[in-house]
Amino acid sequence: MxxxxxxxxxxxxxxxxxxxxALERLRLTMVEIAEKTGESxxxxxxxxxxxxxxxxxxxxxxxxxxxxxxxxxxTGEGRPEPLAAEPKVRAFDRIAAIVTDVLEGGGGDGxxxxxxxxxxxxxxxxxxxxxxxxxxxxx
Numbered sequence: 655m656x657x658x659x660x661x662x663x664x665x666x667x668x669x670x671x672x673x674x675x676a677l678e679r680l681r682l683t684m685v686e687i688a689e690k691t692g693e694s695x696x697x698x699x700x701x702x703x704x705x706x707x708x709x710x711x712x713x714x715x716x717x718x719x720x721x722x723x724x725x726x727x728x729t730g731e732g733r734p735e736p737l738a739a740e741p742k743v744r745a746f747d748r749i750a751a752i753v754t755d756v757l758e759g760g761g762g763d764g765x766x767x768x769x770x771x772x773x774x775x776x777x778x779x780x781x782x783x784x785x786x787x788x789x790x791x792x793x
Contacts, residue, residue: 675734690719
């Protein structure tokens, strides 16, 4: 493969992963990406959508401004979530599944059925009980 073709292929992979992560998964707009990276909307649109050559400075600004696994963005290997944020992303995915389930008429536990599993009830707090040796308040 020619060096120019290889560079275009690598750049297209980065562009595709940027769109997949920022636009589809994080649901950012190109205007928001432009604001976060300090670039103009037109440049971001040209680089991410129109396929214009993307400067390295924009890729650097993107990974600084938007939480993403840099290795995944550049190579496509691994997961897109930044390593420190993985538990948060999994929690967000779980919440999204529950919300989707409720909106689709399920029970809200993310498994698609109509039953809801509630946590066990908390014991009632008895405000009248005092620890041993505590004095009663005078009225």
